[in-house]
Amino acid sequence: MSTLIERTTVTSAVDRLGVSAACSCEEEEVIARAKTGDASAWTVLFDCYYPTLYRYAYARLRLREDAEDVASQAFMVALRGIHTFNYRGKPLLAWLYRVTRNLVAEHLRRRRSLGETFDRLRAGTVSPALAAPEDMVDAYDLLDAVSQLTKDQREVIILRFLVSLPTKQVAHILGKKEEAVCSLQARAINALRRQLADHSPLLETSSP
Amino acid sequence: MTANENRGRFDLLRDLLARSPLASRQRKATASEEDRAFIHWLSTAAGTVIPEPRAESVRTGKARLLDALAHGEARDGRKRLSRLPGRGVAVALAAVVLIAASLTASAASGKLDLMEDIDEVLERLGIDPVPGPSSYQREMPESDPPAGADTRDLTEPGSPELPALAEDGDNALSDQQDEPTTLQGGSAEEQSTATEQIAVSIDETGPSIAPPRGQSGGKPSSSSSHPGGCGHQNMAIGRPETPAAQRRLAPAQGQTSPSGTGNGEGRPPAQRPDSIGAERGKGVPALPARPADDRANRDPFKRDSEPHGTDYLPDSEEVRRGADAEPSGHRGQEPPTAEEGRSRVLGERS
Numbered sequence: 001m002s003t004l005i006e007r008t009t010v011t012s013a014v015d016r017l018g019v020s021a022a023c024s025c026e027e028e029e030v031i032a033r034a035k036t037g038d039a040s041a042w043t044v045l046f047d048c049y050y051p052t053l054y055r056y057a058y059a060r061l062r063l064r065e066d067a068e069d070v071a072s073q074a075f076m077v078a079l080r081g082i083h084t085f086n087y088r089g090k091p092l093l094a095w096l097y098r099v100t101r102n103l104v105a106e107h108l109r110r111r112r113s114l115g116e117t118f119d120r121l122r123a124g125t126v127s128p129a130l131a132a133p134e135d136m137v138d139a140y141d142l143l144d145a146v147s148q149l150t151k152d153q154r155e156v157i158i159l160r161f162l163v164s165l166p167t168k169q170v171a172h173i174l175g176k177k178e179e180a181v182c183s184l185q186a187r188a189i190n191a192l193r194r195q196l197a198d199h200s201p202l203l204e205t206s207s208p
Numbered sequence: 209m210t211a212n213e214n215r216g217r218f219d220l221l222r223d224l225l226a227r228s229p230l231a232s233r234q235r236k237a238t239a240s241e242e243d244r245a246f247i248h249w250l251s252t253a254a255g256t257v258i259p260e261p262r263a264e265s266v267r268t269g270k271a272r273l274l275d276a277l278a279h280g281e282a283r284d285g286r287k288r289l290s291r292l293p294g295r296g297v298a299v300a301l302a303a304v305v306l307i308a309a310s311l312t313a314s315a316a317s318g319k320l321d322l323m324e325d326i327d328e329v330l331e332r333l334g335i336d337p338v339p340g341p342s343s344y345q346r347e348m349p350e351s352d353p354p355a356g357a358d359t360r361d362l363t364e365p366g367s368p369e370l371p372a373l374a375e376d377g378d379n380a381l382s383d384q385q386d387e388p389t390t391l392q393g394g395s396a397e398e399q400s401t402a403t404e405q406i407a408v409s410i411d412e413t414g415p416s417i418a419p420p421r422g423q424s425g426g427k428p429s430s431s432s433s434h435p436g437g438c439g440h441q442n443m444a445i446g447r448p449e450t451p452a453a454q455r456r457l458a459p460a461q462g463q464t465s466p467s468g469t470g471n472g473e474g475r476p477p478a479q480r481p482d483s484i485g486a487e488r489g490k491g492v493p494a495l496p497a498r499p500a501d502d503r504a505n506r507d508p509f510k511r512d513s514e515p516h517g518t519d520y521l522p523d524s525e526e527v528r529r530g531a532d533a534e535p536s537g538h539r540g541q542e543p544p545t546a547e548e549g550r551s552r553v554l555g556e557r558s
Contacts, residue, residue, distance in 0.1 A: 050266060058258045076276060079273060
């Protein structure tokens with residue numbers, strides 16, 4: 001039940017962040033209240049953005065626990081640095097995304113220094129939706145293929161398809177034009193298709 | 209028209225159509241369909257790839273956030289950020305002060321001569337060093353010092369300092385050891401006055417505190433800045449052999465310092481114990497003190513023209529004779545009078 005509520009919250013958050021002007025004004029007001037230390041404003045921000053940040057962190061880290069920790073830590077960092085954020089039309093998610101991306105990079109560096117292997121990642125928790133072994137293989141192949149893309153292509157694919165953000169929002173977050181995001185997305189999809197052509201039965205069936 | 213000809217025309221037409229813009233658009237449409245299918249698969253797979261976060265983890269994260277907010281984490285973070293530059297500046301200032309203090313201490317003790325170091329660097333770079341006090345000091349051995357002048361470098365560690373010893377006004381021995389400089393230089397009135405002062409001090413204190421000949425200046429502790437000073441063993445050159453001699457070295461009346469041993473072990477001097485103690489043990493009187501940075505301001509030509517005052521450095525032999533003459537009251541010899549001292553100095557100088 002709680003999962004359903006959270007899923008609805010994610011959807012509503014993503015929809016609201018879509019880009020309507022009214023939503024932007026609301027976000028600005030929430031940010032202003034958050035700067036004053038308003039607990040309700042922080043609760044709203046947490047409910048709206050935690051799932052998004054978690055999904056991004058999971059797409060990069062591939063471990064649920066690590067992704068949850070990073071998403072929570074991102075809000076702690078935001079709490080300490082919210083006074084440095086000046087709202088200039090860009091959504092707060094863009095700022096939170098940069099915070100989360102830095103935390104993920106730091107986490108990956110620490111993981112590399114600890115010598116974690118890919119076996120531990122494969123032994124990590126997987127979604128119940130991936131019960132079938134072939135689906136699990138597909139999922140890990142997809143994440144492997146995404147990780148082999150260039151940095152910009154990887155970010156576009158993650159934000160567009162794994163985090164389910166619209167193109168305009170992705171352009172805002174990455175600081176690029178929408179055309180550039182579309183171009184990156186097209187090149188990334190071609191690269192993914194080449195890498196996954198031998199593994200995904202869905203691709204074979206969907207081909208004409 | 210044969211069948212082969214028709215087939216050839218058909219192939220030609222097919223090739224033309226294949227190269228036409230229409231065919232290109234059709235191929236692009238086909239590709240976009242493939243992309244759409246892939247994107248559809250990608251969206252579906254991506255939706256199932258990422259598991260939902262655990263509810264308890266979400267609650268924990270939110271509780272941590274609100275708890276930190278309740279404890280004023282945001283305000284503390286703002287304070288911390290605003291406090292950081294202040295701390296950095298304070299640490300930097302403290303470091304600068306420490307470095308400056310250490311450099312000053314090194315320069316004062318003679319271990320560091322910044323001007324000489326700079327001159328050496330300039331010489332290595334092929335630049336003529338600016339003539340200054342340090343250059344003058346290097347050229348000192350080549351110049352002609354005044355007759356009887358002590359050419360010892362007072363910047364060496366161990367150079368005695370008069371002011372510290374002059375504070376021991378109740379100690380006739382220290383006064384005696386410091387006085388010869390005044391005797392050697394200065395005007396006739398000054399010399400006469402100094403001689404009288406020495407005689408008075410000897411008369412007041414008596415020979416009891418004067419060390420026997422050859423013994424160290426085991427100075428009883430008095431108003432020195434080293435209240436607990438007991439002579440360093442390495443500097444104790446002479447120890448009274450008889451109890452009577454030990455009694456003579458006992459603190460004079462009115463000297464209430466409990467730390468004064470009075471047994472000839474030799475209290476370390478106020479400063480530079482390694483040199484002054486040794487000088488005292490040999491009976492060499494203390495040389496006039498000169499601040500370490502005074503040489504930078506001193507006129508190098510003033511020494512030849514004005515040999516009196518604290519700049520005048522008595523000859524070591526002369527100093528030794530003067531030291532031998534000082535405790536003359538103790539040894540039964542008369543101290544040199546002002547006229548004798550003046551004639552001796554002028555005679556040696558000429």
